[in-house]
Every structure is written in C-alpha cells, then in structure tokens.
Amino acid sequence: MSALEGWWAYVFIAIAGWLATDIWRWLGVLAGNRLREDSEALNWVRAVATALVAAVIAKLVLYPTGVLEQSPLWLRFGSVVAGATAFFVARQRPAVGIATAIAVLAVGLYALGF
Template sequence: MSFDGFWPYIYIAVAGWLATDFWRWAGVLAGNRIDERSELLNWVRAVATALVAAVIAKMIFFPTGTLETSPLWLRLGAVVFGALCFFFGGRFRQILGIAAAMAFLAAGLAVFGAS
C-alpha cells in the first residue's frame, strides 16, 4: 500500500478517531450516571487540575521551542497578568485571561526582544 499524497493524513485521522471515539462514548454514558458531588468526580477534577498546573509550570520553567527564547521574568509576568485579567474579567474571564497573557508575552517579546 502506497502512502502518497493525503493518504497518511487520512490514515492518522481515522486511526485517531477509532482510538478515542470509544472512550468519548463511554464517558457520555457514564457521565449521565455520576453524581456531580461524588468523591470520585472530585478526585477526577483534582487530578485534571493538577495535570493542567503541571503542564503550565513546565511551560514556564522549562520551555521548549519559541517560548524558550523569552526570559523567565516575561513568562512569569504573562501568567500573573493573565490571572489578574481572569479574576477581574467578568463574563468572559477565561478567554480574557488567556488572550491577556498571550498579548503580554507577545508585547514583551516585541519591546524587549528575545534573550
């Protein structure tokens, strides 16, 4: 079988869909039966929050790629600025916090340049 043109991308899309679709449907079916105040769901939320925090910390303290060219103080400043915008953002707090942190980082790189 030859993998020329778009066939590798189609193969990856189908294989990715098959590998994850079962778990999505299982989550939908199981989610309808789980009490939102259960200890199991509290544990799942805690693990998910810890994983997100770990990824963010890794991106701040051990960045790779383009983010690696920015100084640590700029990355920390972007996180603090984004958090402040999130907490005072009102209705659109999530998107505002993310956009503010990205804008802060981009402006800092434009003004101060990469280290």
C-alpha cells in the first residue's frame, strides 16, 4: 500500500469544506457592503454574535472539559469576572480582558497545586 493511496479523500474534504464555507463568506462581503452600520440587520447580526460568544464562555465555565474540568467553579467564574472587569477598565480592549482571565486562572491553578 502506498502512502498516497487515500489522498483523494483529503482533496475531497478540502474542496467540499471550501465550497461549503467560502460561498457564504463571499455573500457576506457582498451583503455587508450594502448595509449601513446602524441598520437593523447589522444590529441583529451583532446581537447573535455576542450571544454565541456568551454561550461559549458559559459552557466553558459551567461544563468544562479537559484540564479545565479539574479547576473549581469559583476559580473559573472569578477569572471571567476579573477578565470582564479588566476589559472595561482598559477601554474595551479584548486582549487585556482575555490575558487577565487567563492570568487569574493560571495563578489560581498554581496556588491550588494543579
């Protein structure tokens, strides 16, 4: 058996994945150029995107997997609160909020002996 025998499956996955997502990107670019920044459609998109991010964060805090699962709930919740506070104190800079949350979680895990 050759190492390249199943290469066509990878090509198919790459092409199918590209076709399934790229058309929506192009349609988004075309539609986005026609939307006003204060339009109701764009406000709805922002609300949905914000809700999705909030849901992912809530899932990570309440139902973690992997190494994060070993950390106590109060530490995960505290790191989110610290990160959100730093985000707003730093004039809504996402990098500051994310770095603060990670640092609080890392220091907490180190202090607990993980």
